[in-house]
Amino acid sequence: MEFYERFPEKDVFEVNGYEIGIFHGHGEKKTTEKRAQETFQDESFDIIVFGHSHIPLVRYVKKTLLFNPGSPMDKRALPY
Numbered sequence: 001m002e003f004y005e006r007f008p009e010k011d012v013f014e015v016n017g018y019e020i021g022i023f024h025g026h027g028e029k030k031t032t033e034k035r036a037q038e039t040f041q042d043e044s045f046d047i048i049v050f051g052h053s054h055i056p057l058v059r060y061v062k063k064t065l066l067f068n069p070g071s072p073m074d075k076r077a078l079p080y
Helices: 032-039
Strands: 010-015 018-023 048-050 055-059 064-068
Touching: 018 032, 032 048, 032 064
Parallel strands: 018 048, 048 064
Antiparallel strands: 010 018, 055 064
16 A cells, blocks of 8 residues: 555544644645644644654644654754
């Protein structure tokens, strides 16, 4: 099975009453964080999880927690 057939571009699920949106973060222009926010702009979530940039991030925008776990190996532009 092809990767893109198995995993959607974005997904939505609930865990312990928390609404969670997940998105890889790829795209053009804007920051990865902004693209993740705009992907779910018409929906209300407790948490948005995204990646792509490999740069860890944990912060709130209004009442939504934005979380990028970063990368365990390739830190890209960050010092090691």
